[in-house]
Structure formats: structure tokens, C-alpha cells
Amino acid sequence: MGGDPLARRRLLQFLAASPLLGGEAFGQEVQRLPDPMVWGARNLDKLIGSPREALDVFDFEPLAHKTLPPAHFGYMASGVDDDATLRANREGFQKFQLRPRRLVDVGTLDTRMELFGETWGSPIVVAPTGSNRAFHDEGELAVSRAAKAGNHLTMLSTVATTSIEDAIAARGRPVWFQLYPTDKWDVAEGLARRAEKAGAGAIVVTVDVLARQNFETLYRLWRTDTRDCSSCHGRDLKSFVQRKPNFDGLDVSGLTSTGHTTLTWSFIRRLRDTVKTRLLVKGLMTAEDARLAVEVGLDGIVVSNHGGRAEDSGRSTIDALPEILEAVGGRLPVLVDSGFRRGTDIVKALAMGARAVCVGRPYLWGLAAFGQPGVERVLGLLHGELRAVMMQVGAPSLKDLVPAMVRRA
Numbered sequence: 001m002g003g004d005p006l007a008r009r010r011l012l013q014f015l016a017a018s019p020l021l022g023g024e025a026f027g028q029e030v031q032r033l034p035d036p037m038v039w040g041a042r043n044l045d046k047l048i049g050s051p052r053e054a055l056d057v058f059d060f061e062p063l064a065h066k067t068l069p070p071a072h073f074g075y076m077a078s079g080v081d082d083d084a085t086l087r088a089n090r091e092g093f094q095k096f097q098l099r100p101r102r103l104v105d106v107g108t109l110d111t112r113m114e115l116f117g118e119t120w121g122s123p124i125v126v127a128p129t130g131s132n133r134a135f136h137d138e139g140e141l142a143v144s145r146a147a148k149a150g151n152h153l154t155m156l157s158t159v160a161t162t163s164i165e166d167a168i169a170a171r172g173r174p175v176w177f178q179l180y181p182t183d184k185w186d187v188a189e190g191l192a193r194r195a196e197k198a199g200a201g202a203i204v205v206t207v208d209v210l211a212r213q214n215f216e217t218l219y220r221l222w223r224t225d226t227r228d229c230s231s232c233h234g235r236d237l238k239s240f241v242q243r244k245p246n247f248d249g250l251d252v253s254g255l256t257s258t259g260h261t262t263l264t265w266s267f268i269r270r271l272r273d274t275v276k277t278r279l280l281v282k283g284l285m286t287a288e289d290a291r292l293a294v295e296v297g298l299d300g301i302v303v304s305n306h307g308g309r310a311e312d313s314g315r316s317t318i319d320a321l322p323e324i325l326e327a328v329g330g331r332l333p334v335l336v337d338s339g340f341r342r343g344t345d346i347v348k349a350l351a352m353g354a355r356a357v358c359v360g361r362p363y364l365w366g367l368a369a370f371g372q373p374g375v376e377r378v379l380g381l382l383h384g385e386l387r388a389v390m391m392q393v394g395a396p397s398l399k400d401l402v403p404a405m406v407r408r409a
């Protein structure tokens with residue numbers, strides 16, 4: 001160690017952090033200052049009373065927890081197995097730092113996002129989530145209206161509790177339709193054709209849910225729920241999909257899954273030949289698959305692990321994004337989701353080269369807590385943080401967010 005004071009300080013810090021030595025090293029008490037957040041910690045006993053009170057999107061989650069029946073909150077919150085992927089999605093952002101540029105005129109900010117010749121007010125996209133009426137009576141209608149207020153692109157789930165026609169009417173602009181392929185081609189085709197006819201701007205096929213998801217948090221919370229769930233949910237897949245308006249008029253007999261264990265690229269090719277509108281896949285996590293998506297002639301990719309609800313690989317989407325962007329080489333727009341909660345998270349992905357970032361649970365927290373105004377506030381908070389971070393890194397528009405602004409820590 002010699003006389004180098006920096007080396008001495010590092011050693012003391014290391015020893016102070018050691019669980020063996022506690023806070024004492026060489027007989028000398030090492031003072032550890034508390035993290036500033038200790039003084040202003042989030043108080044779970046005092047929840048926000050209105051959307052405006054929220055300081056960030058996380059302020060809505062405890063209110064959603066308090067408002068919803070345990071099984072419904074569990075459905076929203078759950079990851080799978082050990083929640084390794086769920087946690088990785090958040091922790092992944094810490095592996096990347098922003099490189100802020102100074103002295104750039106950011107007096108006027110342009111956050112408009114262009115995709116397939118259409119312009120949206122923000123690169124923040126509403127991800128498709130099923131059964132929104134489990135969180136609020138107005139469900140997807142409230143979400144669509146909130147998205148309209150901020151001019152966000154939205155994707156509607158196959159298993160939404162609102163039809164694609166009603167969602168488009170509430171949004172006032174074409175909504176994208178997320179397609180669960182199911183294990184029956186006729187049903188997949190019927191869903192896609194109906195969405196096209198309704199004027200959906202794109203079909204987004206989700207390919208990461210093949211079999212049953214082990215939603216342990218859901219199952220544990222479900223056991224604490226005293227209500228009779230079968231009166232709303234029915235007991236089998238047929239009664240489940242029959243309550244989802246997008247399946248109206250389709251023959252769902254023989255359907256055993258909304259996923260598809262024999263799903264391969266040949267199904268995607270067949271769908272490509274069937275669908276006239278834009279076709280994207282959601283759920284890719286590797287460069288190899290991204291290259292295949294380009295070869296098959298898809299229009300775009302959503303890098304996603306379903307918010308940690310599909311598999312427990314432990315791989316975050318922000319980790320997967322760079323290799324996928326490199327493989328695609330600008331030939332297709334790449335969107336990304338899973339774990340995005342802050343303006344900095346969004347800016348990191350956009351600077352890497354993603355075209356847009358989708359969010360799931362945060363708007364559901366807002367929906368459960370306050371309905372449409374809650375969703376509006378969640379989207380507004382994220383958009384406000386995005387604007388602030390764009391200024392901080394010196395990017396007056398989305399195209400000024402460039403790879404040099406982000407690096408692996």
C-alpha cells in the first residue's frame with residue numbers, strides 16, 4: 001500500500017464493505033454515509049392520492065397492489081420460475097452508461113417517432129397486454145384513450161377484453177394487432193384477417209410463449225384470493241377465448257393453446273404470404289433469429305422476453321439488443337421492451353439504435369390505480385423523463401441519439 005493515499009482509501013473501502021470486518025478496519029471506525037434515498041424513501045404506508053402526485057412510474061405499483069384482487073395483481077406482476085429474467089431486465093440497464101454531450105442547443109426538442117411512413121408523438125409504445133378489464137372496468141378502452149392523448153402507438157393483445165375495432169375507434173388511429181398464433185392455422189388466419197379488415201397498422205406475432213408459463217407469483221397470490229374465479233374465467237381454454245372479443249365468430253373447437261409448441265419459421269412464412277399489412281415478430285432475443293426475420297421478409301422485430309414472463313434465461317433485452325441491431329444492420333426497424341421504467345432506460349435503447357421502446361406493466365399500474373388518467377400520467381412521466389434525458393445527453397431529436405452516447409460500463 002505504501003504511502004499512496006488513494007490506494008489506502010480503496011483498501012479501507014473494500015474492507016469496510018467486507019461482511020467479515022463490518023465497519024471497522026485497523027481499529028479505525030469507517031464512516032459510511034447513507035444513500036441520499038434513505039432520507040426520502042418511498043413510503044408504502046402513504047400512497048399517492050392522485051396521478052399528479054406521482055414522482056415516477058413506480059409510485060403507481062403499490063396502489064395497484066392495494067386496489068386489485070390478489071390474483072389479478074399476481075397475473076400482472078408475475079415473472080416465471082425464479083424471476084431471473086424479470087430481475088435481469090431491470091439490472092441490465094446498470095451495465096450501460098450514457099455519455100452526455102454538452103453545449104448542444106436543446107431549446108427545441110423533437111420527440112416524434114417515424115415508423116412505416118407514420119409519425120407518432122413519442123418513441124414510447126403501449127405494449128400489448130391481455131385482459132385489461134381485470135385491472136379496470138374500462139380496460140383497453142381507457143388505455144387507448146390515454147395513448148391518444150399523448151399520440152402514442154399502441155398494440156392490442158389477441159386476448160384483450162376489447163375488440164380490435166373498438167380499440168381503433170377509441171385510439172382514433174390504427175392500432176397494431178398482436179397475434180398469438182394458437183395451435184390452429186384457421187384461427188390464426190381468422191384473427192389476422194379480421195385485424196387487417198379493421199384497419200390495424202400491423203400484425204405483431206408473439207413467438208416467445210410456447211407452452212404453459214410457470215407464473216409462480218400469480219399462483220401463490222391466487223391461493224390467497226378468496227373469490228370464486230371460475231365464475232369469470234371458466235374452466236378451460238375454449239371458455240377463456242370465447243370471452244375475448246377478438247375470437248368472436250371464429251371456430252375455436254379443438255383449440256388447445258394460444259401458444260404453439262410446433263411453431264417454426266415456416267408458419268411465419270405462411271403468415272407472411274397471407275398478411276398484406278406489415279408483419280413483425282415479437283419475442284426475439286438473438287442475432288441468429290434476427291437474421292432469419294430479415295430473410296423471411298418481415299417488416300420489423302420487437303426484441304422482447306415478454307417482461308420476464310416467457311422464460312427464465314436470465315438474459316435481459318437491453319443485453320440482447322446490441323447483437324440484434326448489428327445483425328439487422330438497419331434493414332428493419334427494431335423495437336424493444338421489457339423492464340423499461342425510466343427515461344434513461346429508453347434513451348440507452350434508442351441511442352443503441354432501437355426505433356421505439358414498448359412498456360407493459362407501468363401503464364397497467366396506472367390503469368389499476370386511476371383508470372385512463374393513471375395511464376396518461378404514466379405515459380406522461382416516461383415521456384417527460386425521456387425529454388429531460390435527451391436534453392442531458394445533448395440530443396435535440398431522436399435521430400441525434402447515436403451509439404456513441406451509450407457504452408458498456
Ligand SMILES: Cc1cc2nc3c(=O)[nH]c(=O)nc-3n(C[C@H](O)[C@H](O)[C@H](O)COP(=O)(O)O)c2cc1C
Nearest residue numbers: 076127128129130157206306307338339359360361
Ligand atoms: C399482464 C401482462 C399481460 C401481457 N399480455 C401479453 C399478450 O397478451 N401478448 C403479448 O405479446 N405480450 C403480453 N405481455 C408482454 C408485454 O407485451 C411486454 O412484452 C412486457 O410487458 C414488457 O415488459 P414490462 O412489463 O417490464 O414493461 C403481457 C405482459 C403483462 C405484464
